[in-house]
Amino acid sequence: MHTEAEKLEPAGRYISPQVIAERLGRPNYAPEQDLFIVEMDGDIIGYMDVAPELTIGRVILDCWVQLEHRRRGLAAKLLSYAINRAQELGAKVAHVNIMEDNVVAKSVLS
Secondary structure, three states: OHHHHHHHOOOOOOOOHHHHHHHHOOOOOOHHHHEEEEEEOOEEEEEEEEEEEHHHOEEEEEEEEOHHHOOOOHHHHHHHHHHHHHHHHOOOEEEEOOOOOOHHHHHHHO
């Protein structure tokens, strides 16, 4: 799986099967409702993960789009689904971590 992830993301972003299993088992997390996936020809080319932290009224968003499919509005569309889900959950805040030099992500979020 690590080799496949490296092919998908040249920047080296990799999530191990163990981390995926831990994320799927988080409290208040329902992958059927909190994980949005974009597929093309049977391959995952992007996702948005909505991690509820309802005791403090927020969700944490994690987004990834395959390099060659970026700048096509996929992240913006995924963000709209995530915002709708956050509102359904009653979250008041959405927390997103982005790299300081990620101008595109900043523009999607502003």
